[in-house]
Amino acid sequence: MLQFRPAAPGDWPAIWSIMEPVARAGETYCWDTSMDEEAGRLEWLPGAAGTDPTLAVFVAVDEGTGRVVGTAQLHANRGGNGSHVSNASFLVAADAGGRGVGRALAGHVLEEARSAGYTAMQFNAVVETNTRAVALWTSLGFTIVGTVPGAFVHPAEGPTGLHIMHRFLQPSR
Numbered sequence: 396m397l398q399f400r401p402a403a404p405g406d407w408p409a410i411w412s413i414m415e416p417v418a419r420a421g422e423t424y425c426w427d428t429s430m431d432e433e434a435g436r437l438e439w440l441p442g443a444a445g446t447d448p449t450l451a452v453f454v455a456v457d458e459g460t461g462r463v464v465g466t467a468q469l470h471a472n473r474g475g476n477g478s479h480v481s482n483a484s485f486l487v488a489a490d491a492g493g494r495g496v497g498r499a500l501a502g503h504v505l506e507e508a509r510s511a512g513y514t515a516m517q518f519n520a521v522v523e524t525n526t527r528a529v530a531l532w533t534s535l536g537f538t539i540v541g542t543v544p545g546a547f548v549h550p551a552e553g554p555t556g557l558h559i560m561h562r563f564l565q566p567s568r
């Protein structure tokens with residue numbers, strides 16, 4: 396069973412252990428593949444100077460082991476008159492992948508986004524070759540609004556597209 400809760404500062408080592416291999420692989424996020432731990436912390440956790448004040452970070456904890464097996468960010472996609480649309484990012488530990496953690500964590504974050512009053516969720520840069528993520532988001536009701544051609548250079552596949560994906564959360568007010 397998984398438990399979901401807001402990330403605490405003490406979760407950082409576990410989050411970094413999930414994030415670092417994803418950053419180094421350079422296949423799924425537009426991050427510097429050589430980012431160091433401090434840069435990773437500034438990228439993922441709230442609290443640093445200049446952090447987006449809407450940012451909330453969650454962790455998925457395996458209740459059996461107490462281990463953090465996934466983490467997600469939720470924040471406003473834009474400021475001002477665009478702030479009713481949320482944006483989220485997800486990371487699941489490689490050795491916990493393919494077992495439903497990502498799906499369950501996304502379900503939790505979609506609920507959190509609804510509760511926070513967001514009316515939609517948008518992903519700005521889903522790498523086209525990231526078929527696992529694209530399949531997951533599509534199955535959760537996201538559609539591909541468009542694809543920016545060649546906007547991402549995959550280390551093995553070369554230039555590939557970045558999908559913008561979107562779904563409504565509740566009727567617009």
Ligand SMILES: CC(C)(COP(=O)(O)OP(=O)(O)OC[C@H]1O[C@@H](n2cnc3c(N)ncnc32)[C@H](O)[C@@H]1OP(=O)(O)O)[C@@H](O)C(=O)NCCC(=O)NCCS
Pocket residue numbers: 417423484485486487488491492493494495496497498499518520521522525526527528530531534
């Ligand atoms: C994308 C990611 C969050 C998915 O998490 P996960 O825990 O592995 O996903 P789940 O086990 O919940 O699987 C969800 C869906 O992914 C797809 N999927 C799972 N394993 C797959 C595989 N090996 N190949 C292709 N699709 C797969 C299936 O559609 C699955 O749906 P199902 O529940 O009907 O089987 C995770 O792989 C990850 O952190 N990847 C690296 C970072 C990343 O890509 N983040 C998202 C950026 S947009």
